[in-house]
Amino acid sequence: xxxxxxxxxDSLKNRLVLKxxxxxxxxxxxxxxxEQQIAFIKKEAVKLKKYPVSPYFTQKVMNLSRTRQKExxxxxxxxxxxxxxxxxxxxxxxxxxxxxxxxNNYNNFQDTTSPDSMTILYNTNSLxxxxxxxxxxxxxxxxx
Amino acid sequence: xxxxxxxxxxxxxxxxxxxxxxxxLIDIFSEPIHGFIYSVVGDWQIVxxxxxxxxxxxxxxxxxxEFRAPFRSWLFRIAINLCRDHFRRKKVxxxxxxxxYDSNEEELEIIDEKQNPLRDLxxxxxxxxxxxxxxxxxxxxRLVFILRDIQELSYEEIADTMxxxxxxxxxxxxxxRKEIAKYLIQQGSIK
Numbered sequence: 001x002x003x004x005x006x007x008x009x010d011s012l013k014n015r016l017v018l019k020x021x022x023x024x025x026x027x028x029x030x031x032x033x034x035e036q037q038i039a040f041i042k043k044e045a046v047k048l049k050k051y052p053v054s055p056y057f058t059q060k061v062m063n064l065s066r067t068r069q070k071e072x073x074x075x076x077x078x079x080x081x082x083x084x085x086x087x088x089x090x091x092x093x094x095x096x097x098x099x100x101x102x103x104n105n106y107n108n109f110q111d112t113t114s115p116d117s118m119t120i121l122y123n124t125n126s127l128x129x130x131x132x133x134x135x136x137x138x139x140x141x142x143x144x
Numbered sequence: 145x146x147x148x149x150x151x152x153x154x155x156x157x158x159x160x161x162x163x164x165x166x167x168x169l170i171d172i173f174s175e176p177i178h179g180f181i182y183s184v185v186g187d188w189q190i191v192x193x194x195x196x197x198x199x200x201x202x203x204x205x206x207x208x209x210e211f212r213a214p215f216r217s218w219l220f221r222i223a224i225n226l227c228r229d230h231f232r233r234k235k236v237x238x239x240x241x242x243x244x245y246d247s248n249e250e251e252l253e254i255i256d257e258k259q260n261p262l263r264d265l266x267x268x269x270x271x272x273x274x275x276x277x278x279x280x281x282x283x284x285x286r287l288v289f290i291l292r293d294i295q296e297l298s299y300e301e302i303a304d305t306m307x308x309x310x311x312x313x314x315x316x317x318x319x320x321r322k323e324i325a326k327y328l329i330q331q332g333s334i335k
Contacts, residue, residue: 037325037334044270045293051178054192058170061199062163068200 149215158206166206170199173216176295177223183290184227186279194230198223213304216297220305224287270333277327281320288313289320 054060149155151172157165174195181194201222209218278286284306291297291305292313302313328334 034322034325037328038321040334041274041321041324041328042293044274045289046296047271048183048274048294049176049179049296051175051182051191053174053178053195057174057192057195058167061170061196061203062167064196065166065200065203 149211151215152211155206155209155211155215159209161207166203169202173219174199176216177219180220180223180290180295181227183275183278183294184224184286185230186275190230194223194226197226201226214301217301217304220291220295220297224305270328273328273331273333274324276331277324280327281323285316285320285323288316289324292317293321 151169154165154168154172158169177198178191178195181198182188182191185191185194198219202219205222209215213221278289281289287306288302291302292299297305299310299313302308302317303310306313308316325334
């Protein structure tokens with residue numbers, strides 16, 4: 001009885017071992033198959049890398065880039081709204097007027113003052129040379 | 145700087161605005177970029193336009209490139225964004241053409257498809273099947289397959305381009321290959 005029991009378990013064990021090895025074999029076969037399929041796909045897919053590029057492509061891109069850079073400057077100018085342009089133009093004129101009008105008045109003032117009044121103003125008779133610039137006037141004032 | 149790029153000297157010169165260096169970069173990358181865009185959009189008619197736009201953007205943005213990612217990844221990223229824009233525009237166009245249907249337009253497209261120069265060069269059936277399989281893949285699987293198996297970028301470069309982790313790149317690539325193999329088995333191209 002004992003011998004029979006042992007025989008039965010042995011055969012069961014063998015069957016199980018066989019079954020597992022069969023499964024391993026098929027799994028290995030499956031993996032091999034998948035690997036073969038992937039290798040085939042990779043081999044074929046690389047061929048898609050080739051693409052006939054025009055020999056003038058680089059030149060074309062460089063020319064386009066230069067054209068776009070030029071266009072960009074003008075398009076930026078066009079983007080600025082007209083009221084802003086008008087305001088900038090107006091403020092520029094005002095600034096120019098502020099810069100020029102006071103200097104003109106000063107010149108007029110210099111033209112109208114007589115040499116005598118200048119002499120009184122500086123309270124000295126050592127004013128031999130005419131004071132041309134503000135710096136010279138300041139120097140003269142400090143000295144006297 | 146992340147690793148030394150083989151074209152770093154040319155890139156540095158191009159960053160300074162050297163026209164010759166810029167031309168050289170276009171020469172080096174024009175074929176891979178054309179091939180990549182063709183694989184993604186599958187329409188040879190717009191490949192040159194998109195490639196042209198990719199390089200124009202490269203010229204404008206190269207001064208801001210800081211070698212954080214490989215240059216190839218950076219350039220492919222520009223191309224991917226342009227392809228995505230193209231698909232978005234195409235979607236809108238399709239809706240408009242659906243609303244204003246014109247049968248002549250469709251006829252023209254079919255005639256042009258027959259004149260594809262790439263098909264004249266590579267008329268192999270298996271290539272066409274792979275292209276067809278690619279079209280059936282979702283965008284993220286298609287991009288990872290094209291970048292690895294067609295453009296032969298490294299896993300790290302793909303991770304930089306797609307802003308994915310290395311593990312994600314590997315698992316998505318495996319899925320893409322599996323999907324393509326499944327399609328090719330269905331079509332009888334492989335057993």
